[in-house]
Amino acid sequence: xxxIHQWPATLVQPVGSPLSLECTVEGTSNPxxxxxxxxxxxxxxxxxxxxxIGQISSEVPQNLSASRPQDRQFILSSKKLLLSxxxxxxxxxxxxxxxxxxxxFFGEGSRLTVL
Amino acid sequence: xxxxxxxxxxLSVQEGRISILNCDYTNSMFDYFLWYKxxxxxxxxxxxxxxxIKDKNEDGRFTVFLNKxxxxxxxxxxxSQPGDSAVYFCAGFQGAQKLVFGxxxxxxxxx
Numbered sequence: 001x002x003x004i005h006q007w008p009a010t011l012v013q014p015v016g017s018p019l020s021l022e023c024t025v026e027g028t029s030n031p032x033x034x035x036x037x038x039x040x041x042x043x044x045x046x047x048x049x050x051x052x053i054g055q056i057s058s059e060v061p062q063n064l065s066a067s068r069p070q071d072r073q074f075i076l077s078s079k080k081l082l083l084s085x086x087x088x089x090x091x092x093x094x095x096x097x098x099x100x101x102x103x104x105f106f107g108e109g110s111r112l113t114v115l
Numbered sequence: 116x117x118x119x120x121x122x123x124x125x126l127s128v129q130e131g132r133i134s135i136l137n138c139d140y141t142n143s144m145f146d147y148f149l150w151y152k153x154x155x156x157x158x159x160x161x162x163x164x165x166x167x168i169k170d171k172n173e174d175g176r177f178t179v180f181l182n183k184x185x186x187x188x189x190x191x192x193x194x195s196q197p198g199d200s201a202v203y204f205c206a207g208f209q210g211a212q213k214l215v216f217g218x219x220x221x222x223x224x225x226x
Contacts, residue, residue: 004158032212043121043218044159044204051212059213090158101166102147102208106158 002027004107006091012113019064019078021110023091026072031093033074034104035066039087050074086114118142119207121217129225134192136220138205141186145207145215148181150190153202153219162203163190192222200224 005024013019025031035047046059048066056066063082067075074091089110095103120139128134140148146167151159165172165179165188172179178191192199200223206216 034214036216044206044216046213046215049212057212088156092158095161100212101164102149102206102214103161103164104159104214106160109156109158111156 002031002093002095002097002105004091004093004105006089006107006110008110009108010111012115013081014115015083016080019076019081019085019112021076021089021112023074023076023107024072025074025091025093028072028093028097030071031097032100033068034092035074035076036090036092036106037087038090039084044090048076081112081114083114086112088112117217118215119205119217121205121220123220124218125221125223127223127225128195130197131194134190134195134199134222134224136190136192136203136205136222138188138190138217139186140188140207142207142209142215143186145209147208148179148188149206149208149214150177150179151204151206151216153204159204195224197224197226 003026034049036044050068064078091107092104095105149164150162152162153159163174163177165181181188202219202221204216204219206214208214
């Protein structure tokens with residue numbers, strides 16, 4: 001079965017500073033990868049998804065970006081954080097290899113607080 | 116554009132009774148509908164799903180019903196247990212790529 005490592009688990013950053021959140025997936029190959037965000041009191045918002053190395057689809061206009069430099073690595077970045085970027089960031093991949101029916105496995109998340 | 120909506124932010128049910136969580140959607144192109152369960156400070160976990168061509172799927176205490184004409188789905192939990200207390204998200208899956216979530220409903224099971 002797969003595992004997802006997200007780091008850092010918790011991050012406090014000042015407004016205007018850069019951001020890099022990393023996600024590494026093990027136990028599967030060539031998975032679709034996803035970044036979601038849960039802001040305080042809100043649902044899960046799809047930010048980016050990737051179907052392969054170097055392939056990124058953005059769902060919401062924002063000051064965040066994503067990259068997939070390796071098959072099982074997905075990185076979320078920002079050059080200048082905003083207060084509204086605070087939230088709980090979750091990386092996900094399909095629950096079963098080769099099965100794309102929406103059943104996702106999520107990592108433990110990275111909590112970002114922008115002050 | 117909120118493609119998946121959960122209009123009840125919270126629900127309180129007595130232990131042993133039935134919990135019914137509701138969800139509405141606007142996107143007719145969803146291929147699957149899913150329910151996820153989430154505890155605080157953790158990632159969501161997959162609970163149950165239903166294909167858009169079905170109207171019911173059952174797994175133990177959990178049953179999902181889909182009414183395509185009304186663009187509505189519901190999750191029934193019976194009997195409800197204290198461990199079911201969590202936030203439940205419904206979601207629609209489209210094109211083998213995109214999973215879109217609702218806002219979530221916080222379910223509290225009272226002893």
